[in-house]
Every structure is written in structure tokens, then in C-alpha cells.
Amino acid sequence: METVLIKIGYALASLFLIFNYGLLLIGFTMKIIARVHGRIGPPIWQPYIDLSKSLSMRTAIQHGVMYYLGPVFRFTGGVGLYLLIPAVFGSVWLQNFSFSGDLLLVIYFIFFGMLGMALGAGESGHPFSAMGIMRGLAQTTASEVPFALAVIALAAQHHTLSISQIVAAQQGGIAHWNMVTNPIATIAGMLAYLGMMMHSPFDVHMAPQEIPVGPPTEYNSSFLVLLQSNRSVFAAAKLVLFMNLFFGGATSIWEMVIKTFLIFEFCVFVGVVFPRFKVEQSVRWLLQVPALIGVLAVVIYMV
Amino acid sequence: MDDKEIKIDPLKQDENNLGFNPADYFCGERPKAVTPVANKIVRKFYNWAQANSLWILAFGTGCGSIELPPLYTARYDVSRFGIFPRPTPRQAGVFIISGYLSVKTLKRVIRSYEQMQNPKFVLGLGSCTVNGGMYFDSYNTINRLDYYLPVDVYIAGCMPRPEALIAGFNELKRLIKEGKAEGANKYADNFDWYKANQKKIIKDWDLPEYNW
Incomplete structure (x- = not known):
């Protein structure tokens, strides 16, 4: 019983840390x-x-049960994703609930919130929500392909589906990082990461000028609080995931902060330099360049 | 092709064979005034948060909306005061009526304003919103904005420069922090008066009574 309580305490503390870190990251990026x-x-x-x-806000309108559940699913997706990834290697309380097959579940959880949001935003009945959802799902699906290929290449390289073991295999200096030992998978993964982070040039589903703010058009007040919280947790969780997969993980909170910050700034700088893709352009690009690099990364380990 | 006129009353079900239930999309309910939180410390904190995070509805109603792009960009940059454009009325909190308001636009303005959530604030930009300005005798524009919507701050001038807008925002922030910007509740309390005024000027009224 006590160990369960301790685990719950650790999980809450870990979530508190990542929630605040994610919010500060967003603030810093705006700056x-x-x-x-x-x-x-x-x-x-x-x-x-x-x-x-x-x-x-004193009032909140709602459009039905699924509309309520949409942000809840989205937030669950973000929190679930984070709690499956070991944030700091070797730390007791930031180990979260990682287990031997977590890499597969993580791929699923990245998509989970998106699907929940699709159902919720769909019920709001706003045409812009539906358009945003269609574009968002198409683009996320396209970016999942190179990401999944990169993950398969890593799993083949390390003969494991556990994130902790992948991180453990990368300890001992920069020469052991997957960035160095498996550069092709890293390139595929980092290009897929651009497609996942909802920054320009891949932010067409949020398209603030043409379709107000995409899926959350109708969400307001406390629903929006859930979505804003998710934005910080989900973004930070994805950063921690990519740090673990390609950049050697982290052995202290400071190492995690520095590495994830640099990974985040990669997509921010790409975003401020390149203008936005249309959705068919982004899907075509993701399925051509990064997906082919990902296929190459897998084929190298097949032969 | 087919010049048969189809009349749809969005508030009545079944009769129109729409294939959907209009009650899901329109609501006959009246707005209700919501009293602020009773706890003084929480109320002060909420007012502070409201004042420092003002999301402007991106809806330019007249020529004054040309003053908004310089506000967001490098020269005046209002984001440093916590003021951001927000494209959807559900999330926006500040409505800038920028300049003259034609009767046709008034309809859309009412609809957007009612979709915003309480608390919401209205800024009247330019002389046109005060007394009609240079359009005072136009057949197609309204003269006084506060007959139709509760206005928190007026910014006079034709056109007011972005500095004047920033001054207006500071005034609005002061009102919010002091708890005096209760436009949404005022609208709910005097709903019949506002509706009567709106219907007097909009001849082809085809809106629901209240668009939540």
C-alpha cells in the first residue's frame, strides 16, 4: 500500500514539474x-x-457529452504519454511508470489525445473545427509514418522496446548517443518531430488567419484551461521522448532542461524561418523525404 | 433554377425538415447576469488576470481596424502588455468596434458579442462609435454604439492613433482591476432594452433572441 502511495506522490510531483516547465517553455518561446x-x-x-x-471566466457554453470529454481525452493523452516516459534516467521520482514495452504504448498515446479531440470538436458543430480536425489528423498520420520507422530502426538497433533500456544503451558520452550511432534514424525522427510539434511550417490545422484556431474554435473558459494545460504537458512530454530516443536521455533535471530546450528551439527556429505548408504539401513532404529516410534506416538493420 | 422561396425558422423544430435538430444550434434562453466571486482575494486575483490577459476578437468592423495591425507588430507591440488577437469569439474577451458600424455589420457584431463569454469588454474606437462621426447622417450606419452594446471605454478621434488605443487599453485595465467593467452583466440586466434598440434599427431581423 505504501509503495503505491509513494508512486502516486512521485507521479504528481513529476507532473507538477513538467507542467510548469512546459508553461515556461511556451512563454520563453513566445519571447x-x-x-x-x-x-x-x-x-x-x-x-x-x-x-x-x-x-x-464566469460562463462556459457546452455542446454535449463528447464536447465535455474531448479536452479530457486530450489531457489524458498528454499526461498518459508523459507518465510512460522515464524523464530522468536513474532518478527515482522522475522514472514515472516506464516498463519493458513502453515504446509501443507511447506511439499509441501520441495519437490518443488527437482522436479524443476530434470527437469532441466534431460535436461542437463548428465547420472550422471539422476542417482543423481533418487537416490535423491527416498531418499527424503522415508524421507518424517516419516517426514509427525511426522507432523501429532504434528497436532493431538496441533489440528492445523499452525506453529505459534505449537510454541505458546511450550512456557514456556523446559517442554513444543514437544521434551518432544511428544518424539516419535520428534525421527521420527529427523531421517527423517537426510535423508533430504544431509549429510553422506544419501549423496549418491551427491556421489562425483562415480557420480561426482549428479544432478548439468552440472551446472556451475551463475547457480551454484543460487544452492549455495539455499544450504544456504534451509538448514537454514529446521533447522528453525525443531526448530519450536520440540524444542520450538525461541523468539530472538540469541536463533534461537544457537538452529539451535545445530540441524545442530546433522546431521554433525552423518555424520562424519557413512559411507555412498547405496540408497536401506537408503530407506529401512528410511521406516523401522523412519517410524514405526512415525506410532507409530500417533497411540498414534488415540486411 | 428553382425560385421557390424556402423559409427556415431556426427556433422551430420539425416543421422545416432540416435533418438536424435546431435546438442543438440555437438557444431561446436569455443571458443571465453572473455575480463575481464573493471572496475578495480571489476576486482581486481574477480581475488582475483578466486585466493582464486581454484577447481581442479579430473582427474589424470599419476603417479603424487598419489601426490594429501596427498594434500587434514591431512598432507598437501590444503583446508586451498581455494583449493578443484571438480569432474566435468563444475565447476572445475584448471586442473593438473599430469605427463606423453599418446596420449590416451590426447584425454580425451582435451575434459575435453574444457568443463571447462573461466577462467581456467592448472598446468603441473612433468618433463614429460616439455620435456617428462623419457618418452622422448616413442612412446605413448607427450613430451611438451604446444603444446596442454596453461599451466600457470610448477612444475618440478620427482616426485615433495606436498610442490612443494603448491609452484606451490602459483605461480598460484600470476599470477591470477596480471591478467596474461589468458590461456583460449590464447587457444581461438590460437585455430587453438592448434587444428593442437592436430590432428598431435592424429591419430584417432573422436572428435568434440570444446566440449564447
Whole structure:
């Protein structure tokens, strides 16, 4: 009984850490994008204020049961994804609930929230939500292909489906990282990562100018709080995942913070430099360049 | 091709053979005033959060909306004050009526305003919203905005420059922090008066009474 309580305590502490880290990351990114635009930008704690403000709204409209459950599924997807990934290698409380087959479940959980959101936003009846969902699902599916291929290449390389063991195999200096030992899978994975992070050039489903904000068009007040929280947890969880898979994991919180920050800035800088893809362009690109690189990465381990 | 006129009353079910239930999309309910949180500390915190995170509905109603792009971009950059454009009325909190408001636009403005969530704030930009401005005798524009929507802050001028808008935002922030910007509740309390005024000016009224 006591071990269960301790585990729950660790999980909550771990979630608290990643939630705050994700919010600060978003705030910092807003600042960086503003500086690239030549603006001063909002303070880095602006996401906290936005969250409190959404929480303080006095009314909230809703469109039905699935509309309620959409953000809940989305948040569950983010939290579930994070809790399956060991955040810091060797740490007791940041080990989360990683187990021997977690890599497969993680691939599933990345998609889970998206599907829940599709059902919820679909019930809101707003045509822009439906358009955003269609575009988002098409693009996420396309970016899953190179990601899955990169993961298969890593699994073949290390003969395991456990993230902890993949991280353990990369310990002992930069020469052991998958970035060095398996560069082709890393390229495929990092290009797929661009497609997953919902930043420009792959942010067409959020398309703020043409279809208001995509799937969450109708979501307001406390529903939006869940989506905003998910945005921080989900983004941070994906960063931790990519750090574990390709960049040697982390052995301390500071190492995790520095590595995930650099990985995040990769997609931010690509985003501020390149204009947005249309959805058919992004799908075609993801299924051509990164997917073929991913096939190459798998084929190398087949022969 | 087929010049048969189809009349749809969105508030009545069954009769129109729509294939969907209009009650899912429209609501006959009236808006209700919601009192702020009773606890003083929580209320102050909420007001502070509201004041420092103002999401503007991206809906330019008149010529004044040309003043908004400079606000968001490098020269004036209002994002440093926590002010952001937000494209959907469900998430936006501030409605800027930018300049003259034609009767045709008023219909859309009412619809968007009612879809915003409480608390919501209205900024009247330019002389046209105060007394009609240079369009005071036009057949197609309204003269006084606060007959139709509760306005929190007016920014006079033709056109007010972005600096004036920023000053208006500071005034709005002051009102919110002091708990005086209760436009949404005012609208709910005086709903019949506002509706009567709106219907007086909009001849082809085909909206539901309230668009949540």
C-alpha cells in the first residue's frame, strides 16, 4: 500500500514539474519568436496569466457529452504519454511508470489525445473545427509514418522496446548517443518531430488567419484551461521522448532542461524561418523525404 | 433554377425538415447576469488576470481596424502588455468596434458579442462609435454604439492613433482591476432594452433572441 502511495506522490510531483516547465517553455518561446519579429514580446510568465484568466471566466457554453470529454481525452493523452516516459534516467521520482514495452504504448498515446479531440470538436458543430480536425489528423498520420520507422530502426538497433533500456544503451558520452550511432534514424525522427510539434511550417490545422484556431474554435473558459494545460504537458512530454530516443536521455533535471530546450528551439527556429505548408504539401513532404529516410534506416538493420 | 422561396425558422423544430435538430444550434434562453466571486482575494486575483490577459476578437468592423495591425507588430507591440488577437469569439474577451458600424455589420457584431463569454469588454474606437462621426447622417450606419452594446471605454478621434488605443487599453485595465467593467452583466440586466434598440434599427431581423 505504501509503495503505491509513494508512486502516486512521485507521479504528481513529476507532473507538477513538467507542467510548469512546459508553461515556461511556451512563454520563453513566445519571447524568442517576438525577438525574431523585432518585438519585445510578452513576459515569459504570460502563459500562467492566460491560464488564470481562462479559469476566471464566469460562463462556459457546452455542446454535449463528447464536447465535455474531448479536452479530457486530450489531457489524458498528454499526461498518459508523459507518465510512460522515464524523464530522468536513474532518478527515482522522475522514472514515472516506464516498463519493458513502453515504446509501443507511447506511439499509441501520441495519437490518443488527437482522436479524443476530434470527437469532441466534431460535436461542437463548428465547420472550422471539422476542417482543423481533418487537416490535423491527416498531418499527424503522415508524421507518424517516419516517426514509427525511426522507432523501429532504434528497436532493431538496441533489440528492445523499452525506453529505459534505449537510454541505458546511450550512456557514456556523446559517442554513444543514437544521434551518432544511428544518424539516419535520428534525421527521420527529427523531421517527423517537426510535423508533430504544431509549429510553422506544419501549423496549418491551427491556421489562425483562415480557420480561426482549428479544432478548439468552440472551446472556451475551463475547457480551454484543460487544452492549455495539455499544450504544456504534451509538448514537454514529446521533447522528453525525443531526448530519450536520440540524444542520450538525461541523468539530472538540469541536463533534461537544457537538452529539451535545445530540441524545442530546433522546431521554433525552423518555424520562424519557413512559411507555412498547405496540408497536401506537408503530407506529401512528410511521406516523401522523412519517410524514405526512415525506410532507409530500417533497411540498414534488415540486411 | 428553382425560385421557390424556402423559409427556415431556426427556433422551430420539425416543421422545416432540416435533418438536424435546431435546438442543438440555437438557444431561446436569455443571458443571465453572473455575480463575481464573493471572496475578495480571489476576486482581486481574477480581475488582475483578466486585466493582464486581454484577447481581442479579430473582427474589424470599419476603417479603424487598419489601426490594429501596427498594434500587434514591431512598432507598437501590444503583446508586451498581455494583449493578443484571438480569432474566435468563444475565447476572445475584448471586442473593438473599430469605427463606423453599418446596420449590416451590426447584425454580425451582435451575434459575435453574444457568443463571447462573461466577462467581456467592448472598446468603441473612433468618433463614429460616439455620435456617428462623419457618418452622422448616413442612412446605413448607427450613430451611438451604446444603444446596442454596453461599451466600457470610448477612444475618440478620427482616426485615433495606436498610442490612443494603448491609452484606451490602459483605461480598460484600470476599470477591470477596480471591478467596474461589468458590461456583460449590464447587457444581461438590460437585455430587453438592448434587444428593442437592436430590432428598431435592424429591419430584417432573422436572428435568434440570444446566440449564447
